[in-house]
Amino acid sequence: MNILVDSVLKKKIQIENRKHRRGIYYLWLFEKISFALVIAYIVLFPIYCVATGEFVSTNMRTGELSYFLVAMLTSTFGSMGLAAVLFIYVLRIRLEHTFIGGRIDEMIEIVDDKLFYIFRIKYQTPADKRNIVV
Numbered sequence: 001m002n003i004l005v006d007s008v009l010k011k012k013i014q015i016e017n018r019k020h021r022r023g024i025y026y027l028w029l030f031e032k033i034s035f036a037l038v039i040a041y042i043v044l045f046p047i048y049c050v051a052t053g054e055f056v057s058t059n060m061r062t063g064e065l066s067y068f069l070v071a072m073l074t075s076t077f078g079s080m081g082l083a084a085v086l087f088i089y090v091l092r093i094r095l096e097h098t099f100i101g102g103r104i105d106e107m108i109e110i111v112d113d114k115l116f117y118i119f120r121i122k123y124q125t126p127a128d129k130r131n132i133v134v
Contacts, residue, residue: 004107014096024095031088038081045074097122105130 018024049055049070057066109116117133 018096024092027088027092027095031085031092034081034088035085038078038085041081042074042078045077046070 018028046067050067055069055073057069058064059066103119104122105118105120107118109118114134118130119133120130
């Protein structure tokens with residue numbers, strides 16, 4: 001008798017686990033708030049600079065306004081913020097997978113009055129190798 005683990009149900013369990021584990025939930029919330037703040041900075045900082053004239057310089061030869069410094073600051077701090085959000089995301093996913101989600105290709109098998117739990121650890125075990133617990 002083979003019993004396979006449903007991946008959709010497992011994903012729902014991971015989401016419920018995230019909600020009930022305070023540390024992971026706060027990390028998830030911090031990740032979402034940080035991402036929203038970085039996107040708001042990327043959108044609103046250039047608007048602020050154009051409206052107030054901050055970091056806008058005048059080209060000495062042509063007399064035209066140069067927005068190079070605005071673009072440089074926006075891209076530099078925006079990319080650093082997105083990199084920080086990516087780091088937080090990877091940390092959260094690693095913590096979630098440590099608790100529940102790191103196993104894939106799970107199967108429970110009953111043979112000769114013995115229960116076999118077969119699984120593979122994501123990114124660590126090759127596809128042709130399985131861990132077996134009897």
